Amino acid sequence: QSDTVLATLADGVLTLTLNRPDKLNSFNEEMHLALRAGFQRAHDDADVRAVLLTGAGRGFCAGQDLGNRDPRKGGPAPDLGYTLDTFYNPNLRLIRSLEKPVVCAVNGVAAGAGANIAFACDIVLAAKSAKFIQAFARIGLVPDAGGTWSLTRLLGEARAKALALTAEPLMAEKAADWGLIWKAVEDADLLAEATALAQSLAAGPTLGLGMTKRLIQAAGSNSLDEQLDMERDCQQIAGRSADYAEGVTAFLEKRKPEFKGE
Ligand code: T3D
Numbered sequence: 443q444s445d446t447v448l449a450t451l452a453d454g455v456l457t458l459t460l461n462r463p464d465k466l467n468s469f470n471e472e473m474h475l476a477l478r479a480g481f482q483r484a485h486d487d488a489d490v491r492a493v494l495l496t497g498a499g500r501g502f503c504a505g506q507d508l509g510n511r512d513p514r515k516g517g518p519a520p521d522l523g524y525t526l527d528t529f530y531n532p533n534l535r536l537i538r539s540l541e542k543p544v545v546c547a548v549n550g551v552a553a554g555a556g557a558n559i560a561f562a563c564d565i566v567l568a569a570k571s572a573k574f575i576q577a578f579a580r581i582g583l584v585p586d587a588g589g590t591w592s593l594t595r596l597l598g599e600a601r602a603k604a605l606a607l608t609a610e611p612l613m614a615e616k617a618a619d620w621g622l623i624w625k626a627v628e629d630a631d632l633l634a635e636a637t638a639l640a641q642s643l644a645a646g647p648t649l650g651l652g653m654t655k656r657l658i659q660a661a662g663s664n665s666l667d668e669q670l671d672m673e674r675d676c677q678q679i680a681g682r683s684a685d686y687a688e689g690v691t692a693f694l695e696k697r698k699p700e701f702k703g704e
Pocket of ligand 1: 464465466468504505506507508509511522525526551553554555556575577578581583586
């Protein structure tokens with residue numbers, strides 16, 4: 443168990459806290475693997491019904507630990523294709539394929555892959571003081587961790603290109619205005635608000651929420667006909683679920699539903 447990612451499970455919410463604050467939670471191999479173990483647990487453990495991802499200290503995540511990429515130390519140039527395949531991309535895939543909501547609380551600067559991991563999450567809240575930086579252009583790299591994909595989908599080409607080519611910081615409130623994240627909140631309120639949101643999602647109809655996530659993610663590449671078919675198939679499954687029966691019963695009995703996630 444590595445302390446580079448702290449994992450706690452309470453009220454159905456698995457909170458994963460990136461925990462290398464003196465390096466602004468930048469990624470080394472140990473932190474990649476610890477994060478992967480956290481998201482794998484979220485996939486495997488039925489008691490986990492939502493995930494909250496955040497960072498310890500004043501930053502959310504500064505992307506790759508560049509101390510591990512120092513060319514002055516000599517040796518051949520690193521094979522960054524290998525590190526993306528081996529360390530970054532498995533985590534991106536685990537976040538997107540998890541059929542449970544992933545809330546991200548961006549507590550401070552999110553740079554490089556740190557920003558793009560946040561954009562892969564389902565609902566992103568950020569402290570008003572937080573900023574997002576596509577730092578790659580500053581060091582001669584291309585955006586990774588799904589950044590070219592998520593920025594383009596969330597913002598369109600014009601804003602995606604400008605952010606990626608200039609590496610200009612984007613403040614949280616503007617990111618929210620642009621639809622890149624869900625909302626910017628007062629710094630002092632971020633963790634409480636994100637935790638309350640994750641708890642309410644964890645108390646929700648997990649099966650239906652998971653399929654909703656799958657449907658929305660598929661919409662970008664499906665035709666309308668394909669999407670209508672997929673909605674039909676998912677609704678058929680949802681309609682047979684215990685949570686649907688509970689939801690309708692609770693409505694008719696004028697009480698709050700108690701969803702079990704199945
Ligand atoms: O390599 C591969 O596997 C390919 C994958 C690449 C994915 C990527 O993410 S590439 C992009 C890498 N990230 C960056 O280029 C961002 C580098 N960091 C910064 O530009 C700035 O630190 C920030 C804009 C994020 C924050 O600035 P500021 O002024 O608030 O803080 P700071 O003073 O720069 O940083 C505080 C400390 O964290 C400092 O350490 P010190 O001097 O107190 O001992 C700084 O060196 C350290 N730190 C920040 N970012 C990184 C880092 N250490 C290592 N790697 C970092 N990325």
